Amino acid sequence: MTLKNSSKEKSVGVVGMGSFGTAIANILAEKSKVIAYVRRAEVMDEINQHHSVDGISIHKDIIGTQDPEMLCKACDTIFFMIPSSAFQEVIRLFSPYLYPYHLVIHGTKGLCLNLPKGKTLSDIGKISRENILTMSEVILKETVVVRVGCLAGPNLAKELYQGQPAATVVASKYNEVILEGQRLLRTDKFQVYGNSDIVGVELSGVLKNIIAIAGGALAGLGLGENAKGLLISRGMVELIYLGxxxxxxxxxxxxxxxxxxxxxxxxxxxxRNFTVGYRLAQGESLEQITNTMEEVAEGINTVKLMKTFVEGKGMRAPITENLYKVLFEDLKIEEALQYLMKYPFSVDVDFL
Known part of the structure; x- marks a missing residue:
């Protein structure tokens, strides 16, 4: 069977026009016509009538739709840019219209639980790797798509929207996906690297959110650069062990x-994850923070999943474990910091 290839005349699909999805759609629209799927009719109308999203101007070559079938027929390459909490639901919505010739790249930095039907995380207590799906694994499980990729890197949406210099990684087992991602996304101000380790790249984007919450907490406490350097270096070690x-x-x-x-x-x-930590350190509760944030901070759910995972594995992940207590068990940030300062790390780097 000959796989259908993307052509320059084809539109490119973007599913989800949150801050990151909008930024990526703008970059894609520099070279291609873009069809953007949105849930709300008023957002579609704003895109099509005013070339804006929530009052922010977007490229004129982006059109909005609420029709998954139309988008899938018009686009061979589709970027899914939606929160992990809605990812599986949206993939299932698109699944009837996705075929093996489609090339799918996601930009979601989160994880999905894979539990027996009717079970919740609190029901089973411990989870293993088979209970955790990356977003590429969700796509492969729920659709017939074969060529799947992931977009990850230091891509703060506001800076991308402003056209500031940045770079990203397109990861996939298929070199064709990497090359197509690079062709569509690379500009004079946006460099695109390739990586064949899609799971490692996905996990990098997911797990760093835990450390970002802790980084915001340090800033909220008014601590200095030495403390930040300590957190980032120890956080990197923990990220690698978990990954x-x-x-x-x-x-x-x-x-x-x-x-x-x-x-x-x-x-x-x-x-967003930094902001959660900062506001926690300023004395706000997690409920207050989440109720007033416009978009999801993926790190909150990641902390919960990883704490349960390390318990099941018999591992230790001191930053994750203490952040869980801060988020869900009312441990004070200052007490968590004191515990981490006293934790008996005896070796600086032991994974090389």
């Missing part, structure tokens, strides 16, 4: 999608 346990490779974690994204999000007020 290896989940099946990723070291080379991905020390690349742009790993340490590059970690440094960016641990230092930026533009990061």
């Amino acid at each position: 290896n346990a989940l099946g990723g490779s070291l080379k991905s974690f020390i690349g742009l999608a790993g340490i590059g994204d970690l440094v960016a999000t641990c230092n930026s007020t533009l990061s």
